[in-house]
Amino acid sequence: MDILIIGSGGREHAFAWKIAQSPRLGKLFIAPGNSGTALCGTNVNISPLDFEKIGAFVLANHIDMVVVGPEDPLVKGIYDYFQSSELLKKVPVIGPCKAGAQLEGSKDFSKQFMLRHQIPTAAYKTFSRTTLNEGLKFLETLSPPYVLKADGLAAGKGVVIPSTLEDAKAELTAMLADAKFGAASAQVVVEEFLNGIELSVFVLSDGISYKVLPSAKDYKRIGEGDQGLNTGGMGAVSPVPFADAAFLEKVEKRIIIPTIDGLKKDGIDYRGFIFIGLMNCNGDPYVIEYNCRMGDPETETVLPRIQSDLIDLFEGVASQTLDRCNYSTDPRTAVTVMLVAGGYPGDYQKGDVINGVEQISGSLVFHAGTTNSGSEVVTNGGRVLAITSLGESISQASSLSVKNAEKITYTGKYYRKDIGKDLETLSFPVK
Ligand code: AMP
């Protein structure tokens, strides 16, 4: 089977690495890919948003399946683009249709969806420019901190959590009246602040049945001890120790089943990943957000724990026979440490030569922001490399990832040495 992966980050290298292990793989292409994906298949220089070029490539190369990594092409309708063509509709796209991708593409849509299907989430109201005054009054009825979310995609920056009423009012005004996030903040969801500890659960669905993939916890802040600016993710741990069987049963019963049933009831044929961001509040799960794709770096943490053949699972998604697919996981713990460019998540430079990758032993290396320059691999993004280790405990896996991270050199290299540390000292069960 010949497969095309869309995207260019650590997530897509992890998909390429896993798919390349399948005896069923013929040729593997990645558009546009990075230096790491080039080790697993052939990179093709096509933008994930250029559906016409992607379609032409798929037909010219007789591709049998397209796996979509990032949210942008899904929210913009790559699935529907394939469905609208007699020739392309025969090629399965792993990733939801445009209507399903709205779970991530519109916070207001996802909140309405949860309300309609009685899925636990923070109480909320949505405001637009014409209802700004009502929004300001609504803020006065809440207690701090305040949670403001731009409705549309805002490159992970659209959620603001001011701690004073004054700041919350200024922020809501900036988002609605001054279009702080452009069209993405034409509507703003204002919601209740949930107190608890976060984790993510990943589900693969064929529109009828589903598989619950390993849970993960990611570390979003740049600094150790979860301090400083938000990033795309500085590392992740899987499984999450406080997501024990009892908690995961609540997640499945109260959230996953109603989500899959809700999509069916709403007539949305969802074939792809659902990434559910959760808050564990006193032992009860609440949905913070849905994403219509896998997480990054969570994919680099979760996929190494999946033992089953990914092509089999994807074929199950395409033919709606996922319930008949084998699915098993590695019980060990995976810890991913992300190496980033100096200055990230602010301004950072690109083009620095990366050395030491061949020195790494006992861990997996996934390329995120890298490219080839002549015979060298150079930095090409804020998040540069992800190092994942499997171990019998968080501390064992984390120490190995950190030890290997030390061996990599490039100008401005930075990484967190404390990924998973908070979970080691947490008392269980978290209530
Ligand atoms: P989102 O983009 O929706 O994941 O939000 C970004 C981050 O904001 C989340 O990972 C949480 O840490 C935080 N957050 C979002 N919604 C809430 C909420 N209702 N209560 C507390 N924290 C929240």
Ligand code: GLY
């Ligand atoms: N690591 C968070 C995300 O992929 O959205």
